[in-house]
Amino acid sequence: MRKQPAQQRSRFTVDVILEAATRILDRPGTTLDGIGDDGFTTNRVAEEAGVSVGSLYQYFPDKQSIIEEIARRHLASASARMIDLLDDVSTSTEDLLAGLITIVVSENASHPRAFALIRERTVSPEVADEYLSFVRDLVDRLAPRLVTTDDGGDIDGTVDAAEARSRARLAIAAIDGQVHQLVEQVRGPEDERRLVERILRFTRAALSDAG
Known part of the structure; x- marks a missing residue:
């Protein structure tokens, strides 16, 4: 971003711009090359958001900066929810994995095409570093749970620290x-539930076979 919004009105404008950009990215046929009616451009985002291009440029110098701010917010939202879950030591390994999967599914199901396009886009080293730091943090928090948990479920937690990591x-x-x-493929809550169950079965099997 060109500058961080300090006032409530400015924060609202930024939110409106990012929400409009996400809606555009989520539409079938949208491309990132900026060519044609389906191209993702700052002009199109400003029109969708109902703001002037000049107002948009106060905060975002180009469409890449919009994409990267959406990516940052998406990552921050998922990160906060997943860390809260991982820090709850009362959660069993089975429920922990199910919860992590549920969070990732729900965070992506709202605008799946948008987030898929963003994943395909080359991001700045700063955003890439934020993602890698997020993954390392998850590994650091999850690994000890796989060492110490032995709750009678389908996942064998009796492994050493290196194997758990x-x-x-x-x-x-x-x-x-x-x-x-x-x-x-998700079209509603029932699809989300089925997808979570499917991924949980696969992940449990992968962990059971990992040793």
Whole structure:
């Protein structure tokens, strides 16, 4: 972003711009090349948001900066929810994995095409570093749970720290990959529930076979 909005009105304008951009990106046929009626451009975003192009440029110098701010907010929302879940030590391993999958599905199901396009876009090193830091944080928090948990479920938690860390990386990669491959099939809460169950079965099997 060109500048961070300080006043409530400015924050509202930024939110409106980002929501409009996300809606455009989520529409079938939208492309990032900016060519034709379906191209993603700052002019199109401003029109959708109901603001002038000049107002948009106060906060975003180009369409790439809009895409990256959407990515940052998407990551921050998922991160906060997942960390809250991982920090709840009373949650069993089974419920923990189901909860992580539910969060990733719900965070992506609202605008699946938009987030798929953003994932295909080359982002700045800063945004890439934020994502890698987020993944490392998840691994750091999940791995100890795979060492110490032995709640009688289907996942064997009696492994050493190195193996637990390997399994944590596997679980996070499996969840992330499956959700982003399948989330566009979601059309409502029942589809979300089925997708969560499907990914949970696969992830449990992968972790059980990891040793």
